[in-house]
Amino acid sequence: MFVEPAGGWVGPLTKNAKLTTSDANAQIFGFSVDVSGDTVVAGFPAAVFVKPVGGWAGVLTESAKLNLGFFPVAISGDTVASGVPFLQVYRKPSGGWAGTVTAAATFTASDSGASGGLGLSVALSGTTLVAGALGDDIGGRADQGSAYVFDASTVEAEPAARADCKTTGCGIRVTCNLPPAQGVGCATRVRLLVRANAARLGDGVPAKAKRLIRFAAGARNVPPGTTKIVRLKLTPKGREIVSKTRKKKLTAVAEIRNSIGPVVTTPITIRLR
DSSP states (O other), X not given: OOOOOTXXXXXXOOOSEEEEOOOTTOXXXXXXEEEETTEEEEETTTEEEEOOTTOSOEEEEOSEEETTOOEEEEEETTEEEEEESSEEEEEOOTTOSOEEEOOXXXXXXXXXXXXXXXEEEEEEXXXXXXXXXXXXXXXXXTTOOEEEEEEOOSOSEEEEEEEEEETTEEEEEEEEXXXXXXXXXXXXXXXXXXXXXXXXXXXXXXXXXXXXXXXXXXXXXXXXXXXXEEXXXXXXXXXXXXXXXXXXXXXXXXXXXXXXXXXXXXXXXXXXX
């Protein structure tokens, strides 16, 4: 790995760091690489490296492994794509890149590209994923090849304006806006956030210090073009609110993390039963 010196990219330069994998079964590691800011992804197997506090120096092993991720790889911000054996995207976990991370979504082609080597090349920028299908047959011409664009520029998944909650948990309707022809659903993770002072917990914390707190969370893969109920588990604080407050409704925020698109925050109402 090379980092641009203060004097720029001039003259003969030596490496700043060497990136290796702890996977004893790794083959041709480094065959595919990409970088975004202070994060590097390499394959195969696909692995993520985060710039250490001391900078890129010495021999470094991965910060996280990507489950079933091989190569090629691409990264944009907090999202990583891997093309083979499955075209998948991975989102940076809330706790950062660590351990083994599973895919947030798997993409398929709705036509011949599915068997034409989809994912043998990948590129990712913001909310747009491009994947090559090098063996795709076009108009009777064998192995002419093609490229598929998966667009998540619109909000992938949107919550309903209300969530229903009781002591056993919550349910909120979520609509997946992706077209069925795109071949992938919304791998949706939902969090409900409320203001502690709005719930009148009376826990002695000054009102100005009571910011949004986690109330409930859950996940579900919602098929494209459909609306499904996502079941959410109450946090310990959420259970306390449900059991103690006398209110029937709470003003809250639904935070939805999509597979490629941005994290979406939407005001909603929680109805307590």
